[in-house]
Amino acid sequence: MKKPSVPQGMRDFSPNQMLKRQWLFDSIKKVFIKYGFLPLETPTMENLDSLTGKYGDEGDQLLFRVLNSGDFLKDVKKKDAQKKVEELDYKEITTKVSKRGLRYDLTVPFARYVVQHQSEITFPFRRFQIQPVWRADRPQKGRYREFYQCDADVVGSDSLINEAELLQMADEVFQKLNLKVTIKLNSRKILQGLSEVVGFPEKMTEITVAIDKLDKIGWEGVEKELTERELSETAISKIQEFIEFMTHKNTTFNQEKLEYLKSFFSGNAAGEAGIIELEQVQQFLQGIPFVNNLEIDPTLARGLGYYTGCIYEIKADEAEMGSIGGGGRYDDLTGIFGLKGHSGVGISFGIERIYDVLEELALFPKDVSESTKVIFLAFDESARIWSLPFVRRLRDRNIATEVYTENKNIKKQFDYANKRNIPFCVIVGENEMKTGQLAVKNMIEGSQEMMSIDELIEKFS
Amino acid sequence: MKKPSVPQGMRDFSPNQMLKRQWLFDSIKKVFIKYGFLPLETPTMENLDSLTGKYGDEGDQLLFRVLNSGDFLKDVKKKDAQKKVEELDYKEITTKVSKRGLRYDLTVPFARYVVQHQSEITFPFRRFQIQPVWRADRPQKGRYREFYQCDADVVGSDSLINEAELLQMADEVFQKLNLKVTIKLNSRKILQGLSEVVGFPEKMTEITVAIDKLDKIGWEGVEKELTERELSETAISKIQEFIEFMTHKNTTFNQEKLEYLKSFFSGNAAGEAGIIELEQVQQFLQGIPFVNNLEIDPTLARGLGYYTGCIYEIKADEAEMGSIGGGGRYDDLTGIFGLKGHSGVGISFGIERIYDVLEELALFPKDVSESTKVIFLAFDESARIWSLPFVRRLRDRNIATEVYTENKNIKKQFDYANKRNIPFCVIVGENEMKTGQLAVKNMIEGSQEMMSIDELIEKFS
Structure with missing residues (x-):
């Protein structure tokens, strides 16, 4: 008999791993609860019409689909009975043989939950959720097809006090984990302002995506990408000047940089609003002790995302690892399910990566495995x-x-x-x-x- | 836009439900840990060849299957390209379009884990597992397509000390939950002995299944079923005498009943072994305080199952609800994956039902939702x-x-x-x-x- 195994990209968690994972999850959960966040769980399966179209074309292809129970060919036979099998297009019949898919992230099910249960929910609604998600990605080192996500979000409040609290939560979580991190803060409105000031407001996404790669590909790479995106030389050199000023000498955000920002965005509504957001969050953090570095970084872009306001990202100071957490504000979280005007702001802890970093730096307490x-x-x-x-x-x-x-x-x-x-x-x-x-x-x-x-x-x- | 919903038979757990569920799960978990059980998690998906054939034909049909990623029709086209769609048999092509399924219970993945990781495991291996399972059952009140199971098992030990510990765990769990229960204990060897003594050893399963329904259909029903199974009148009346003696006046197991059992099974190896098992478990519980009723019930059958030794079942004293927990010993847990000779003994808490009972009897502590x-x-x-x-x-x-x-x-x-x-x-x-x-x-x-x-x-x- 062949030795049994688990599907590709999936893992058993042995008792030793589980004890560490539980300690990690519980440490984060305790912080969530202390800040008034409530637990939520949504089902493993969602109706496919709740999932498709929410993650772009690539995301749609990475969804795990569940075969309909019983005679799953029923609907195909109804329409294509006379067709030959070779003529079938798998993409076309996917929706006929499967109407449910596995959760791809925690944000879309959360938005679905809020819309479905809006009449029972007390807003502002602060929820946390720690559950696995599934993606039919090509498995590779450190990338799995089943992995846990860990999110805390507030929906139904515009107050930047929430941003200030989420940043404190991040600081406390990593203090508890004994892991030194740097938390970077920006506002998408700064990036919006930047694209407007350089004269390419319609290319905000392209500019954001390019700047996001600064760490990996350096300014030359960003410049190349912006050129390919058909930005003018003037625009590119203005972006370069902005980035150089913001990152020069060290990353500390000081009075000089603030003055520069204010003059750079003078008269630009989005940029000015972004500056106000950053100043407000700082005001709300007056007198609050931080153990980790909190830096304002006007070049922080945080990928594609649906963010519209503050954004933040967390990196470990002593490990070579990408972002181990982050989040931001999205003005219209529940709009995808037809409920307008509910602003959301959240934070996500990359618990699988955090686990790896804690393991690498030997930071799990010894008695965890006792x-x-x-x-x-x-x-x-x-x-x-x-x-x-x-x-x-x-x-x-x-x-x-x-x-x-x-x-x-x-x-x-x-x-x-x-x-x-x-x-x-x-x-x-x-x-x-x-x-x-x-x-x-x-x-x-x-x-x-x-x-x-x-x-x-x-x-x- | 249509209001979004969850798939049939699946549920969101609101914060209020989650706070109660977490309290319930944590209460049980604490007892597991106190008794030296270790946490384990297995992936949501298993290879279908690990799942099919393990739960009978009906179980196979209730498995949720995951569509292969990418062109899931590839293998069908390879073989049946020229066939017309209407000629396709969905059962036949199921295995071609799907090679993974969702976890149906926690026992089979546990057995798979033990066999796969046998060289890393320290035996006896005591593990607990609290995870959802999925069954494509017809949804109805109190029956869901996604629900949690909660199991603790020991594998690699024949000692009946384990049975004694699992019974104590059950007692402690329900003490913590403030829910009065009765725990019934028997050995499958008693039922094996019974079928041998009445002259129908080959019909042990049929006799067990019939006796299992005693509560629901009364002796008349059981008698009818045994007649249909072609047991002789003598055999049936001997079973009747056995059951009547064991259940007469009240369910308390006393010296008189023990004497009867001993004489009933005199010379029958299985029956005598069963009596010794029950006596040993009692010996191991000497001096151990029990809050709930622990009763020996030689008529307890506990469904089909794969049990071979002690079996036990838990019912709430003050709620109309079937079994809310139970378990037993199975001599060859890992045999289905080719590893012989590893005896297993376990207990399963029906946490979804326990939740309902606690809700019905208003037993959740008030501050759980604070x-x-x-x-x-x-x-x-x-x-x-x-x-x-x-x-x-x-x-x-x-x-x-x-x-x-x-x-x-x-x-x-x-x-x-x-x-x-x-x-x-x-x-x-x-x-x-x-x-x-x-x-x-x-x-x-x-x-x-x-x-x-x-x-x-x-x-x-």
Whole structure:
């Protein structure tokens, strides 16, 4: 029989990974809850008409589609019964054989949820959601077809206090994870203003996409791309001047840069609005302690996206890894489902990447993988049975405890305790049963002491 | 635009439901961890060859299949290019258009995991798993196409200490949930012995299935079914005598019933082995306090299943609901994937049903739906901005706190706090800013008091 396996691009999470993942997820969740965000879960499957057209053509092709139950060919036969199989176009009949697809991200299902349940929801609605999503991407190192996303969003509030809170949340999350990061902040309105000031308002997307690659391809690359997008030389050199001023010497945003921005965008409504947004967020953060770097970066573009206001992005200071989080404001989150005028602002933590960074920098706390604290090892079955009520007494004090159940020699039992990372072994034999004094071995220090069961319970409580 | 919806048989879990579900899941998880069980997650999709043939014909039809990515008709065209569409048989081409399916339960993926990762696993392997499963069942009240399962299993140990521990876990879980239950215990070997003693060893499954319905259809129904299965009158009346003795007066298992069992199965190896199993489990539970009823019930059959040893089932005492949990031992858990000789024993909590029972009996703790403890309401934007550092100070003391972000009148702000179940409102206006004394309203008692921010922090810490 062939050894079984999981589908390409998908993973089992072993107990050791799960303990770390749960610690990571719980750390983030606690911050969400502290900031008043509420948990939400949406189903794994959505109707395909909720999903298609939301992620561009490429996204549509990456959707996992679920075959209709029963006779999935029914609708095809109705229309194309006489056609030969070779004449069928798979793209055309996809919608006939499948009407459901797997969740591709958490944002679209959230927007769908808000529209569907608008009458029950108390706005502003602050929700967080930590669930897997699926993409039929070509699997490669670090890219999976099933992976978790972790989002917190506020819908139904225009207040920039939300942006200020989301930035604090990011700072607190990475403080808890003991991971030094830099959080960059900008407003899409700055980029809109830039495209207007240089005379190409209709090419805002192209300009944004090009600037977004600055880190990877340098100014030469950006210049080349802008030329290909048919921007004028004057426009390109104005963009170059803007970027150079904003990134010169170091990335610190100072009074000088603010003055430059103000004069650069003088008379341009979008640019001025963007500056006000950045100033407001700073005002709302007055007196709030930050552990990580928070930088204003007017060159931050944050990919395509649907953002219209503030945007932010998080990078680890000490690991070579792209963005490990980010988000922003989108003025019309629920418009795709027909509900206008509900502004949304959110943050997304790239938990799969964060996991990899924590692993790389060995930042998972050591005791995360210690789930069981104490195990009872016995020299024979009667000693094992004798110890059962004591195992229970420890558990009653909320101490995770096991009893080794097999008739194996004591060395094998210690092996089990070692492999399972259990820090304390209680060894029970004839002597221990007679005296009630138990031998307790500290597996980390290698030391051993004798104590009564009451002392044992006291020790761990 | 049509209002969006979720696929039939699937559900959104609103924040209010999620808070309750998380409390329920976490309560169970804590017990699992205390007993040394480790978390595991397997992917949503499995290769179809891992799933098909494992759940019977009916199960195969209820599998959700995922359409292959890209040109899913490729393989069909290769073989049947010249066929007319109407000649295609959907069952025949299913395997060609889809090679992955959604998880149908947690047991088969667990068995697959154990076989695939056998060299990395430390046995006995105690794992728990709480994940959704999918079944293309006809949706009806209380039956969904996506629902969570919650399993704990031990693989690689024959010791009945495991059974004793799983029963304790069940008792502790329902103690924590404050739900009175009865846990029934039997061994499949008793039922095997019964079919042998009455002379129809080859009809053990039929006899088990019939007895399993005793609760629903009464003895008459069982008798009718046994007659249809062509058991002899003598055999049927012997089964009747057995059942009547075991269920007479009340369900308490006593010395008299034990004596009867021993004489009934005298000389029958399976029956005698079953009695020893039940006695051993009782021995391992000596001195262990139980809050709920634990009953031995030699008529407990627990459906078809693959069980070979002890079986158990849990029912709520005060709600009309079928089984809300159960499990048992299966001698050859991993055999379906070619790894012989790994005995497994597990318990499954029917968390969707338990949720419904807790809801029906109003057993969810009241503060489960209080996620945010304090909200700051402000008379104007300057008061709101003034309060932001105080909001942060509360959060720094781990108190879930919000600030109401909108420029609405104070009544609307209170409405929000009310709907969100937030127990304390801090009202900030000109006076509060001047004096530093904040008005704190207790939303449950309706009382209000003035205090400084330090007193406020003290109050909630």
